[in-house]
Structures are given as structure tokens and as C-alpha cells.
Amino acid sequence: MKRLLTIAAAVGLSLAAFSSCSNDPTLGGTNITGSSLIFKQIDRVGGAGITELFSAYARHDASNRATPLGDQSATAADINAFVTGTAARSAPISAFLQNLLTPDVLLADLSQAGDASYLGVETNGQITDSCNGPRVGTGKFGGRGLNEDVVDATLGLVFGTTVPTIAAGSNVPGSSGAIADDGNEKDGRAGRPVLTTDNVGCGGKHFNFAQFPYLGDPR
């Protein structure tokens, strides 16, 4: 941990000294009017840690450079390998998670009232992991809120009872009906390790929901 923080400090100092390590030209708003510059994607993020949890490191670059259109093949295969292999869950649970988590985007239903609810569109508002107490509204807005414990939500899906609990009432394309509990949860029962929560909450964060831009001031 100490080594990590030391490196992180060096990283911060270096960012103070520069903003680019490449030979790409600097952009500027008024100077590129009328331009036809072409930009190639390097990184992509939609949901929380989908590639990082389910894909081995060697696959990350290809995923980062791809569009979400490819997720239902490549990323779904990664999810299946992790869920049925590493997490030792059943094939139906794996299939549900592949359909739930790909394509790797945030879905939001802007007609729904209340707070954001990670995966709330797909799960019909059945996942509740707001770290600041009860969520306001239907839980069907979806998207992702600043104070949502998306880590615990994801861990519960993969290692816990979430999928058997919510499958029948969800709106996940390609999935229908109840999914049996496979009994392979890693939630502390029968002396098994706990992988359904990292036991970290958002209590140490300084969100300011009263004023844009709502994230906490720099530390």
C-alpha cells in the first residue's frame, strides 16, 4: 500500500509538470474551426468496472478501443469465463449477467422520477445500493449516481444471491423467468470467504449535492 501511494504521489507531481506525453498536436477551440481531424479511440467506459472485473488484463486494450456493439460477443465471453470459472456460478446465472451487463453502457430512463439507480432500468429497480440511505423514487431511472455502491452491487450479482432474487422481475433482454439459486455464493455462509462486499462505503466522500458540479472539492 505504501508503495502504491508513493507512486501515486509521483504521478501527481508529474501531472503538474505536463499534460501530454505524445507527439500529437495540441488542440485549441478557435484554431480548429473548419477542421476535419480524425481521432482514434483509446479508452471507453460505460458501466462500472465491467472490463476490469471480467476481462483479463491482456484483453483490456482491445476492449477500450472497441465500440459497445462488440460487447455482446467479446465482453460477454469474458463474463461467462469469469462467472462460470473463477466465480463458479451456474450457466443460467452467467447467461443472465451477460445479457444484463452488455453492451457496456449506462442506460437511463428519463421519464422515471427519483434518484439514479445503477442497472435500475434493466433490473426494474430491484438493486438498492445507495450508500447514503434509502433511494428516492422508483429506482428505475438507471444511470449511475455519485453515491451508489456499484462495487457491492456488482459483487452481489456475481458472488451473491442477487441474480436468483431479481431475475424473474427484471427487464433484461434475452432473459426470462426465474433462475435457481446454485448454492455457490461466496457470502460468508458455511465458512466461505466474503466476496459480496468490499466493506467500503462512501462515508469518506465530500459530495455537494446542493451545488453544481456536485462532486467534492479537491482534497
Place this chain on the structure above:
Amino acid sequence: MKIARPVGGLAALCALAVSAVLYCGTPVRGFDIQDSAAIVARPGVDISDTYFFPSPTNPNDVVIVMNLSPGLPAGTGNTAFFDSSALYTLKFDTNYASEAVGSRPTENLVMQFSMSLPASGTQQVFVYGPSVPNSTGSTTSLVNAGTTNGTGLINKSFTTSSAIAVFAGVREDPFFFDLTQFYSIVPDRHLGSSNATCLPGGSGTCPQGFNTAGAASDFFSNSNVLSIVVEMPKSFLTMNGNSLVAYWATSSTQSGN
């Protein structure tokens, strides 16, 4: 002309910044941090998280957040800058509900951001769109032929010509996770590790579970990110009559490296 800045200029900038060279060559751990060699070499395009939520202050608005350069330590609030060669894009598919499963999403609305070189302790922020993209997929170009819809400065909120609120600057990293323990459990997710996972199918001797509440710690505590935050009316995303929107964020450069 800024876009024709000599190649040697930026190369020299990197070469002169000794600490920058350290960053360019030193991998750091992360969940969605430095998760490819290309990103290790270019931390300014490293997207750590993105958020999409109803405005806490205006029920007619939504807020979109794209966080970059994770791991900025405390005290870097006024000294961290965006990559001035990168294009940051928020991508929306407002037709998601009517597209076939397995053949979606495809972006039909984008909002883009570029930044100037830092100068005198600040950095200009340029906003393009929201507009229909010139093309879809993993290559992109500036909408409206590069004509900006708004201009502001890093770390200061401003408003675009279409009344969208924008903030681009340093914020506390809102993400919370015991990342250290995660990589102890599944080291094969981690850059540079050749250790096997300890979970089923692996042969490692590492921990198989997370720490107890008293022992767990937030790896991202007391650290910062570079955030792009926009607040826009919901109507900007529902103008075609669909309330369901798919969203993701990308970072790009001309070289792709």
C-alpha cells in the same frame, strides 16, 4: 498555430519534465486506472468512471460526469491539467429502445471537449455540441466542423451557447473501493502481475475474500480526478420522443496512442 505545433515541442516538454517521464513509464494499479499500456503511457486519456444522474437541483435536468487521470494525490487541485491533444466525448444513443437487441447501441448524439496547452496556471476548455456525430464507431471527428459551442477555463463553471452548464477541472474522486484487496484476490486483473487468482480455477495462495469492515480501506480516499461535468435539460436527450438513453464516454487522440 496551435494544431501545427512542432512535434519536437511536445517531445521536449515531456523530456524536460523529469517527473512526467516517471509517469509515462511507471505503471500504477487501478480498477479502471491504467488498464492498458496505451493508457499507462498517456494518463490524460485514462477514463476512470462515468456517471449519469438526475440533477439534484433542477428536476428538468440531468448530469453527466466523465472522470479522468485517477490517482491525483491531495494537494494537486491547481496543478493538474487535461491532455491538450485529446478529444473527450460523451456519446448518447437516444434511439436505443427501438434498435434490435444485439445490434445496439450506436451513438446519434455526442458532446465533445478539447483543451488548450496549460499556460499561466490555467487551461482553456472548448465544448462542441451536443450534435449529431459526423461518424459512428471508434474513430470520430469534431462536430460542427470544430466550431465551439462554449469556451471556459479549467476549474471554473461556465455555460455554453445552448445553456448547458459545464465544469472541467479537479475534483475529489467520488469512487470508493478496497482496490488493494481486490488485486490481492484476483491478481490476474492487474497490470504487470503474473500471479494466479486464488479463486476457483487458480493456484495462488492469496486471500480469497475481502477484509472485514474494520480492516477494509478505500484506495481512492483523499485522492482526486480530473472531471468533466455537464448539466443539461432532459429535453436535449428526449427530443425524438424516446425517454430511454444509452450513454458511454470515450477518449481519443489523432495518433491513437
